[in-house]
Amino acid sequence: MTADGDSPAEPRPAAGSFAQAPFVLVLVAACVAVAGLAMTFVGAGQTGLSGDEFGHVKRLEGFYDDGLFVRNWERTTPEGVIPPNAYVYSPGTTRIMHIVNVLAGNEGTGEVSTTLDAFMVRHYVVAVMALIGLLATAGLAWLLLGWRWAVVAAGALAAIPMWTGHAMFNPKDTPVAVGYTVMTLALAGLVLASAKNRRTAVLAGGMSCAAAVFGIVLMVGTRPGMWPAVAAALVMVVVPLAIGRCLNFTVLIGLAASLVVSYAALWKLYPKVFGDPLAMLSGSMGQSTQFPHGLAAGRHYIFERTAIEWPVLLLAFMLVGTVVAAVMCLRSMRSDSRRAVVLGLIGAQAYALTLAAVIVNANIYDGLRQLLFAVPAQALLATIGIAAVATFVARRGRAGGAVGVGQWVFAGVAIAALVLPTIVQARLYPYQYAYGNVVAEWTGASILNDNWKVSFREYVLDVPQTVKAACPNDPPEGPPINPDDYSDCRGNSKAFSAPWVAYWHHARFDPDSRTFYTLLRAQRPVPPNCRVVDKVVRTRNFERAVMSRLLLCTQRGVK
Amino acid sequence: MSGLSIRGWRSGLVAGVLLAGLAGCGVAAPSPSPIPTPLDRTVDVDPAKTPPGVIAYISQRGSPVYSGSVEDPVELRTTEDLAKLRGAPDDFKAFMADQLAARSAEVDARLAARKRTVLTEGCDFKVELRVWGIAEHVATGRERACTFDSNDVIWAKKDGVWQRASRMQGGWDCAELEQYRVPADITAAACWYGNQGKTRPYDGPRPQRSGTA
Numbered sequence: 001m002t003a004d005g006d007s008p009a010e011p012r013p014a015a016g017s018f019a020q021a022p023f024v025l026v027l028v029a030a031c032v033a034v035a036g037l038a039m040t041f042v043g044a045g046q047t048g049l050s051g052d053e054f055g056h057v058k059r060l061e062g063f064y065d066d067g068l069f070v071r072n073w074e075r076t077t078p079e080g081v082i083p084p085n086a087y088v089y090s091p092g093t094t095r096i097m098h099i100v101n102v103l104a105g106n107e108g109t110g111e112v113s114t115t116l117d118a119f120m121v122r123h124y125v126v127a128v129m130a131l132i133g134l135l136a137t138a139g140l141a142w143l144l145l146g147w148r149w150a151v152v153a154a155g156a157l158a159a160i161p162m163w164t165g166h167a168m169f170n171p172k173d174t175p176v177a178v179g180y181t182v183m184t185l186a187l188a189g190l191v192l193a194s195a196k197n198r199r200t201a202v203l204a205g206g207m208s209c210a211a212a213v214f215g216i217v218l219m220v221g222t223r224p225g226m227w228p229a230v231a232a233a234l235v236m237v238v239v240p241l242a243i244g245r246c247l248n249f250t251v252l253i254g255l256a257a258s259l260v261v262s263y264a265a266l267w268k269l270y271p272k273v274f275g276d277p278l279a280m281l282s283g284s285m286g287q288s289t290q291f292p293h294g295l296a297a298g299r300h301y302i303f304e305r306t307a308i309e310w311p312v313l314l315l316a317f318m319l320v321g322t323v324v325a326a327v328m329c330l331r332s333m334r335s336d337s338r339r340a341v342v343l344g345l346i347g348a349q350a351y352a353l354t355l356a357a358v359i360v361n362a363n364i365y366d367g368l369r370q371l372l373f374a375v376p377a378q379a380l381l382a383t384i385g386i387a388a389v390a391t392f393v394a395r396r397g398r399a400g401g402a403v404g405v406g407q408w409v410f411a412g413v414a415i416a417a418l419v420l421p422t423i424v425q426a427r428l429y430p431y432q433y434a435y436g437n438v439v440a441e442w443t444g445a446s447i448l449n450d451n452w453k454v455s456f457r458e459y460v461l462d463v464p465q466t467v468k469a470a471c472p473n474d475p476p477e478g479p480p481i482n483p484d485d486y487s488d489c490r491g492n493s494k495a496f497s498a499p500w501v502a503y504w505h506h507a508r509f510d511p512d513s514r515t516f517y518t519l520l521r522a523q524r525p526v527p528p529n530c531r532v533v534d535k536v537v538r539t540r541n542f543e544r545a546v547m548s549r550l551l552l553c554t555q556r557g558v559k
Numbered sequence: 560m561s562g563l564s565i566r567g568w569r570s571g572l573v574a575g576v577l578l579a580g581l582a583g584c585g586v587a588a589p590s591p592s593p594i595p596t597p598l599d600r601t602v603d604v605d606p607a608k609t610p611p612g613v614i615a616y617i618s619q620r621g622s623p624v625y626s627g628s629v630e631d632p633v634e635l636r637t638t639e640d641l642a643k644l645r646g647a648p649d650d651f652k653a654f655m656a657d658q659l660a661a662r663s664a665e666v667d668a669r670l671a672a673r674k675r676t677v678l679t680e681g682c683d684f685k686v687e688l689r690v691w692g693i694a695e696h697v698a699t700g701r702e703r704a705c706t707f708d709s710n711d712v713i714w715a716k717k718d719g720v721w722q723r724a725s726r727m728q729g730g731w732d733c734a735e736l737e738q739y740r741v742p743a744d745i746t747a748a749a750c751w752y753g754n755q756g757k758t759r760p761y762d763g764p765r766p767q768r769s770g771t772a
Contacts, residue, residue: 465756468728484669487708488728506624508729508751511710 029155036158043430048457087283092221116502130167133178165433179219186211224284244337313417321385349377450547480529623730654721692745
């Protein structure tokens with residue numbers, strides 16, 4: 001261990017290794033980032049609601065009722081015993097949303113509203129968090145590579161459709177991803193600050209610690225099962241610094257302070273779960289990897305979904321960047337351990353928990369959205385991949401004398417990697433999470449479309465007050481759909497209810513009527529007693545993709 | 560929070576609107592509602608002052624907008640509860656007993672179709688009939704059953720026999736109440752009319768014309 005400040009580091013640990021980003025690429029990346037943010041913020045107001053949002057609202061009601069962030073059906077244990085599902089989610093993000101809703105006048109303190117206005121405010125909170133995540137990603141790239149590549153990193157993240165799509169509404173995966181990225185940035189900042197003179201180290205280190213607390217509380221305070229990400233990050237900080245003999249008191253005190261303050265904040269946030277650390281550590285891990293208690297999709301699932309849901313060119317750059325970053329990290333472990341730490345932190349966010357999920361065969365479902373936390377780091381790796389190729393092309397050009405063609409080809413490919421998925425995003429808007437790349441589309445791979453029912457909002461004007469509307473989640477295939485099996489979905493505040501009620505106010509219908517409406521996700525087959533009267537359709541790459549359907553059904557054949 | 564505040568936030572994002580407006584063709588974000596907010600009306604009911612032949616069990620009539628549009632109905636879950644129907648004719652009590660059995664059989668059939676034998680967690684009853692009031696030829700109330708939605712019901716006496724005449728969720732149309740000549744004291748204080756989401760006070764059926772012109 002060395003004393004503070006006796007090991008000066010480069011201001012940009014990896015900047016000297018790479019060529020500068022071409023100005024045209026920086027300009028395009030900036031435009032892509034702005035377009036992504038614009039779609040996020042406007043989409044937050046225009047898009048519909050997912051069932052998950054309603055679930056979290058009901059959990060917050062439960063939290064304000066008895067301190068447990070669970071829905072009524074999750075209260076499976078005797079009174080006084082913490083139910084297993086209480087460890088799956090924590091009210092970090094929802095309490096922030098509640099504060100904003102109180103300020104906006106949608107909710108009283110401790111009250112939870114299911115109006116459309118309240119849900120829209122929650123959407124804007126998620127969008128602001130996504131903006132913070134984008135800035136944190138750019139910040140990491142800035143720390144590592146300089147401002148030009150920081151802009152490219154922001155563009156790379158904004159170009160990933162699943163990121164922008166979830167940034168409009170997702171109350172759990174997006175905040176977790178943002179918290180994780182802020183933590184990674186903060187720890188990288190702490191490590192780099194520790195090489196500065198004492199005053200700078202204290203100032204920058206203190207700010208880093210504050211950011212680390214925010215990141216950890218947002219991440220673990222939204223999904224307690226993310227605590228291994230903190231552990232992995234600590235390992236990634238301490239081990240390279242120890243190997244490189246750069247582990248100093250600034251780093252150790254900063255880490256300790258961040259952890260202690262974070263845990264205190266989490267305890268204050270959700271005392272019934274974080275009040276018993278051992279139970280939280282074990283309970284959250286087991287419940288999160290198994291939730292929602294079904295058969296896991298298999299170890300191949302994550303690889304398969306990555307091949308489907310990542311834009312092809314960005315995926316290629318991400319793989320190149322992964323190899324380059326891994327080599328750089330290992331090579332610099334002794335010679336420049338702070339660079340190794342920053343690369344290691346990014347690598348850990350991109351792969352550590354994802355790899356763990358593969359190894360333990362965790363119950364991953366609905367595509368990669370549970371692993372959204374890895375996407376900002378993977379976008380950084382894609383940026384490193386672009387930078388590595390840019391450097392390779394520049395060096396080849398200097399060696400061979402053919403500077404122009406190779407660099408223009410590279411710039412064209414890199415720009416296409418950012419622009420093409422952004423164009424597809426605009427065509428899918430606001431359902432970007434329904435993205436599948438062009439190869440997946442050509443090969444007929446399973447692309448999820450609107451698995452979250454968010455597009456149901458588009459049917460508000462089509463479903464009148466006086467006819468029943470059912471929104472079955474997973475109706476059995478084959479037999480006619482029986483309206484008696486499903487409650488009217490305008491009265492239970494799920495995906496369709498809030499926007500419908502905001503427009504029509506009230507539903508009334510004859511339960512013995514021979515006709516009724518059914519709203520179905522695209523993946524579900526049309527029952528034999530129904531006909532399609534409307535669809536939400538978007539163009540994805542070259543094909544038209546149905547997000548959901550509105551069906552008019554009769555009692556014909558219903559038993 | 561009002562929608563205005565949301566729109567205010569949006570107006571700060573002019574560039575975003577332009578960009579996403581280009582991108583988001585076809586997104587249906589419904590404009591502010593043209594559907595009027597229904598009448599919110601509450602009327603107290605004094606059982607001692609109901610017209611002859613009308614027995615009101617409820618103490619208050621409310622708006623059809625809210626699911627609990629009346630207060631203090633009689634709740635029947637078993638045949639022992641039929642004694643709560645003070646003043647009710649015997650044929651109506653017998654009809655209610657039949658309805659309890661019929662609705663209970665429906666729940667059993669539904670559970671069997673779902674290959675289950677126990678009620679959904681959270682149900683503390685299998686069937687509950689709520690009676691709001693009875694007149695000579697008509698009665699009102701609500702059917703509730705575990706695994707089924709709740710429905711408002713009009714029971715009517717036709718050819719001397721009680722039967723379930725009509726069911727509705729979300730409040731009655733005025734025309735339906737008029738058709739069955741439901742007295743005001745045994746139903747909600749307002750009813751729906753037309754297809755524009757409007758309500759009007761309901762103070763009983765209009766007087767029937769007698770004789771010929």
